[in-house]
Amino acid sequence: MQAGLNQSCNSVVAASRLHQNSTDRFTALQKQSMGSTSGLASEQEKQPLFSFGVISDVQYADIPDGYSFLGVPRYYQHSIQVLQRAVQKWNNHGMLKFVINFGDIVDGKCPRDESLNAVKKVTNEFGKFNGPIYHMIGNHCLYNLPREKLLPILEISSPDGNAYYDFSPASEYRIIVLDGYDISAIGWPQDNPKTLEALEFLRSKNPNSEKNSPEGLLGLERRFLMFNGAVGREQMEWLDGVLQDAIKLKQKVVVCCHLPLDPGVSSPEALLWNYDEVMNVIHQYNCVKVCLSGHDHKGGYSIDSHGIHHKSFEAALECPPGTDSFGYIEVYDNRLMLFGTDRMESTDMSFSP
Numbered sequence: 001m002q003a004g005l006n007q008s009c010n011s012v013v014a015a016s017r018l019h020q021n022s023t024d025r026f027t028a029l030q031k032q033s034m035g036s037t038s039g040l041a042s043e044q045e046k047q048p049l050f051s052f053g054v055i056s057d058v059q060y061a062d063i064p065d066g067y068s069f070l071g072v073p074r075y076y077q078h079s080i081q082v083l084q085r086a087v088q089k090w091n092n093h094g095m096l097k098f099v100i101n102f103g104d105i106v107d108g109k110c111p112r113d114e115s116l117n118a119v120k121k122v123t124n125e126f127g128k129f130n131g132p133i134y135h136m137i138g139n140h141c142l143y144n145l146p147r148e149k150l151l152p153i154l155e156i157s158s159p160d161g162n163a164y165y166d167f168s169p170a171s172e173y174r175i176i177v178l179d180g181y182d183i184s185a186i187g188w189p190q191d192n193p194k195t196l197e198a199l200e201f202l203r204s205k206n207p208n209s210e211k212n213s214p215e216g217l218l219g220l221e222r223r224f225l226m227f228n229g230a231v232g233r234e235q236m237e238w239l240d241g242v243l244q245d246a247i248k249l250k251q252k253v254v255v256c257c258h259l260p261l262d263p264g265v266s267s268p269e270a271l272l273w274n275y276d277e278v279m280n281v282i283h284q285y286n287c288v289k290v291c292l293s294g295h296d297h298k299g300g301y302s303i304d305s306h307g308i309h310h311k312s313f314e315a316a317l318e319c320p321p322g323t324d325s326f327g328y329i330e331v332y333d334n335r336l337m338l339f340g341t342d343r344m345e346s347t348d349m350s351f352s353p
Helices: 004-035 078-093 110-125 139-144 147-153 193-205 221-223 233-248 275-282
Strands: 050-055 098-101 133-135 165-170 171-177 252-257 288-293 300-303 308-312 323-332 335-342 347-350
Touching: 004 347, 050 078, 050 165, 078 110, 078 323, 110 139, 110 147, 110 308, 139 147, 171 233, 233 252, 308 347
Parallel strands: 050 098, 098 133, 171 252, 252 288, 288 308
Antiparallel strands: 050 323, 165 171, 300 308, 323 335, 335 347
């Protein structure tokens, strides 16, 4: 009991430090975004083309707090309060065009007979935002509901069960949402060709009987776990076509996926199975500027060999009571500026226009 109390106290102290650090970063970015007082207006003095809210890995469940397999505390009931405060802040901002949820809205430990109500409870909270909400699916979503039930609730319209799509919030930009569980051992019916392909792939890559165990796997091979997935051939062709279209329209592109797409932004265990193939397609074009993701709860930031920014968002699930993890992004011609709250780290992602 005393050990648990000490651990809880340490978590609160750590959260307080994270809050102060995030506040300092947020203040610095705000000052930077105001620009200088010199003659010509800088990019930071301009109004953003548009702004949008972000949150990831709410993983709500009406169960007692617990721990990840790595021993990180998880606050299943508090996470929906994080979302509620996020929606309030987003609405108070008044200038956010939409919100993107980066997946895993309910936790895999949610009792199965409560899954549907839990998913609806979280989506109802998202629905209180005064604007469109764009969802993507994560592994915990699929633990709770099959695609045929999940996608309609998330308002992802697809006759074939796929969950990838794109939209243009401004003429200068295209946002692509990838389905990282296109080829997956979860979510599809057991006899679906995509399930069978995923199981065969896992058998060839992971010799462990427990396919969520990375034991014996080295380096980037540790991503070959059942709770991850891949982008399939048809989606890859679709991605290539959308990027070609963006080039023709002279649009900059932001790619979003629940699973991270760069080894520098997350632990190997969280990566998309075929992140390298996806990035090979993306690197053929110079229109993609930023890749955003969830899944790896600690969050991260990297710039890859082609100058593309990768940001993985810190999980709402791992916020101790009294702390938060959400934010909003201002989009300019030559940068995306993430303004994070508490545990979500503010990040300035600048690139060539």
